[in-house]
Amino acid sequence: MLRKGWKGPFGFTLIELLVVIAIIAILIGLLLPAVQKVREAAARMKCQNNLKQMGIALHAHHDAVGRFPPGCAANGAPFGNPADNSAWGFSWMVWILPYVEQDPLYKSLSFTSQSGWSNTTNRNIICAGPNGFVQISMYRCPSTPLPLQTGDGYNGGAPFPMKPTYCAIAGVANGTYGAFTETRASTGNAGHAGGGGVMHPNSQVRMGDMTDGTSNTMVVSEQGNFLTLNTGAKTFWNAAEPHGWQMGASSTGVGANYAAGGDNRAFNTCTIRYKINLISNNWTDSPGSTGVGYNMGNNIPLTSSHTGGVNTLLGDGSVRFLRDTIDINTLAFLATRDDGQVLPNF
Numbered sequence: 001m002l003r004k005g006w007k008g009p010f011g012f013t014l015i016e017l018l019v020v021i022a023i024i025a026i027l028i029g030l031l032l033p034a035v036q037k038v039r040e041a042a043a044r045m046k047c048q049n050n051l052k053q054m055g056i057a058l059h060a061h062h063d064a065v066g067r068f069p070p071g072c073a074a075n076g077a078p079f080g081n082p083a084d085n086s087a088w089g090f091s092w093m094v095w096i097l098p099y100v101e102q103d104p105l106y107k108s109l110s111f112t113s114q115s116g117w118s119n120t121t122n123r124n125i126i127c128a129g130p131n132g133f134v135q136i137s138m139y140r141c142p143s144t145p146l147p148l149q150t151g152d153g154y155n156g157g158a159p160f161p162m163k164p165t166y167c168a169i170a171g172v173a174n175g176t177y178g179a180f181t182e183t184r185a186s187t188g189n190a191g192h193a194g195g196g197g198v199m200h201p202n203s204q205v206r207m208g209d210m211t212d213g214t215s216n217t218m219v220v221s222e223q224g225n226f227l228t229l230n231t232g233a234k235t236f237w238n239a240a241e242p243h244g245w246q247m248g249a250s251s252t253g254v255g256a257n258y259a260a261g262g263d264n265r266a267f268n269t270c271t272i273r274y275k276i277n278l279i280s281n282n283w284t285d286s287p288g289s290t291g292v293g294y295n296m297g298n299n300i301p302l303t304s305s306h307t308g309g310v311n312t313l314l315g316d317g318s319v320r321f322l323r324d325t326i327d328i329n330t331l332a333f334l335a336t337r338d339d340g341q342v343l344p345n346f
Helices: 014-065 103-108 120-127 328-335
Strands: 072-074 088-091 166-172 185-188 191-194 218-222 227-229 269-272 280-283 309-314 319-323
Touching (some): 014 166, 014 218, 014 319, 166 191, 166 328, 191 269, 269 328
Parallel strands (some): 166 269, 227 280
Antiparallel strands (some): 072 088, 185 191, 218 309
């Protein structure tokens, strides 16, 4: 016969239950930040690996062709139809497709028809093929909060191409730093389009042209986080917006001759003008001469959601984490292949 009030071998009081729940809650609270840190560390390593694979692809392209691919190109010679000197062509991410295990996609594209990127066949292949729009995971950082597809597709509507989070380094804007005067940059309606980097508009840069040293020259970096407008709203501008990872240039000029004073947009490239992770800088929807805004991506800052900086591919194929505290002069030195300046520690 059981005594009154006996709880049995497994009984416990309400107070004991509440204590156990409180302990579990405390442990979870301690564990979650650690899990998030581990998850971000893994994502950062995956991002670094993406850049390393791009570095291998860029070097393979150099071995095969004798030069690095253009950061962005018009569809004229030597990157397309010789008659299409003012037709929009492709970005560097198209030119390295054969070296990132995407050779069938590369061979399906037309480089000779009018307006390499914008012709209907190429757009349908990239944006609305039989398996949906083309997604290349290597071209997106796993940590990015940016949308998978660009804002409004091509000419204001569908189909919608994939939005990358990496950009080629075209050079620096005029007046970015005082120790070296950069004359190979045009100023037009999209801000500054540099020509002193490794992958600028219509570039044909060779390994030997990096006279500052391959380990001292940036080639590719990140634009993978939101900017904050002066209204407080977040926007997902980067160098690909709104046309996607495949969009190139519209003029066959180079550097200071690249559509000077006119449409000098250079998609999927970045001409360094601002510090890393300059998320808020009174950015507005109307880019004016800043080159920062929707469809005006020349000078959008390098950004990422990695804490404290961005991953960056150097010319020797190595990947460095550049902190957002890096001096703008040092960043400009890194973005220029032949300025002859002595780099401080970075």
